[in-house]
Amino acid sequence: MDDLANFLRTRRSRVDPATVGIPVDRRRRVAGLRREEIAHLSGVSADYYVRLEQGRATQPSEQVLDALARVLALDETERDHLHRLAHQPRRRTTAPAARLRxxxxxxxxxxxxxxxxxxxxxxxxxxxxxxxxxxxxxxxxxxxxxxxxxxxxxxxxxxxxxxxxxxxxxxxxxxxxxxxxxxxxxxxxxxxxxxxxxxxxxxxxxxxxxxxxxxxxxxxxxxxxxxxxxxxxxxxxxxxxxxxxxxxxxxxxxxxxxxxxxxxxxxxxxxxxxxxxxxxxxxxxxxx
Structure with missing residues (x-):
């Protein structure tokens, strides 16, 4: 789940707090949203979101992923990528065998x-x-x-x-x-x-x-x-x-x-x- 964790961290860092109604002052040192803010806006516990970003939570639900995608303002490509990273099968995912007809x-x-x-x-x-x-x-x-x-x-x-x-x-x-x-x-x-x-x-x-x-x-x-x-x-x-x-x-x-x-x-x-x-x-x- 490291790819999922990294993707969440990078998307979180690019969200402007002002766009989701969070006031910003000079003392704020975090780029983007804090983990606790993402958790609150997504309707999940802060502990669970922290585990997601640390790669310790497995198989988040579709509802959780959709909520995260909404808060992170993901486009359609990014949303599909998020779901794919979260639900990577345990078996090996082999590249397609391609032949030129x-x-x-x-x-x-x-x-x-x-x-x-x-x-x-x-x-x-x-x-x-x-x-x-x-x-x-x-x-x-x-x-x-x-x-x-x-x-x-x-x-x-x-x-x-x-x-x-x-x-x-x-x-x-x-x-x-x-x-x-x-x-x-x-x-x-x-x-x-x-x-x-x-x-x-x-x-x-x-x-x-x-x-x-x-x-x-x-x-x-x-x-x-x-x-x-x-x-x-x-x-x-x-x-x-x-x-x-x-x-x-x-x-x-x-x-x-x-x-x-x-x-x-x-x-x-x-x-x-x-x-x-x-x-x-x-x-x-x-x-x-």
Whole structure:
């Protein structure tokens, strides 16, 4: 229950006492609400809430969790995460076994005018079309977008909104860790990022969670210049945990022109290997 305890502590520290009717004066030294205040507002005993934050209380009821979520002003993603952390099964929660079906890979061939890729819960890119390869300028098999953000591109400038992208990546990995606490490859990735990036360590300690759905992504491509793209995430309708991600430009904009220019480039101007029609991770022959 340590993850639950940490999540409660970090959410409690961000609640402004004034928003829940608690007066604040200069003598107050606590960031956010006190434990006793959370307990009172949630309708639980102070002793029980203290045990929750210390990881000593197990299986809190749905009613208690809903009350805590209300007082902590959790959004829908955070509320689901709270319930998931509180009710983690005692048996091992294994990561989903994901295989790339040929029919799914053919979808990438059909998306020819904009970058498209398939990604798992660890942010591993398992397959991508030619424009995705040219956008990132690195081999798609083996690309992990969190590693790319924090360890490879932090100072190189591909991501114009780098700080926002890092918030999204950490928030997603927090959600994934809550869903699959026994995934050793996810744990290894988190450890690698924590060892290699001060920013990742700081963001991870905040315990923020974010669901990836859609939004603007801006890139500073070294060959075609700025690209302002709209990202749509399509969760596959199975238990694989995979997502199809499409990055599109608004028609008639400089970014649309930039994508056309990018599509016309020879691959060896940005990378050092021959161009196949589609890039697929070697992991797709195994469980990913």
């Amino acid at each position: 040929p029919e799914l890979l053919r979808v990438l061939d059909l998306v020819g005018e904009t970058p498209a890729l398939i990604m798992n819960h660890r942010l591993d890119v398992l397959a991508g079309n030619r424009l995705a390869h040219l956008l990132y300028g690195t081999p798609i098999p083996g690309l992990n977008t969190a590693r790319h953000l924090f360890l490879e591109e932090a100072d190189r400038g591909l991501y114009a909104d780098w700080e926002t992208c890092t918030l999204d990546a950490v928030g997603h990995l927090r959600l994934a860790a809550g869903k699959y606490p026994d995934d050793p490859r996810l744990a290894a990735l988190i450890g690698e990022l924590a060892m290699g990036s001060d920013r990742f360590r700081r963001l991870w300690a905040r315990a923020d969670v974010r669901a990836r759905t859609h939004g603007r992504k801006t890139y500073r491509h070294p060959l075609v210049g700025p690209l302002e793209l709209h990202q749509e995430n399509f969760a596959l309708p199975d238990e694989s945990g995979l997502e199809l991600i499409v990055l599109a430009a608004t028609p008639g904009t400089p970014s649309a022109d930039g994508l056309r220019l990018l599509a016309g480039l020879e691959d060896d101007r940005s990378v050092r290997y021959a161009r196949p029609r589609r890039w697929i991770s070697a992991e797709t022959s195994e469980d990913v």
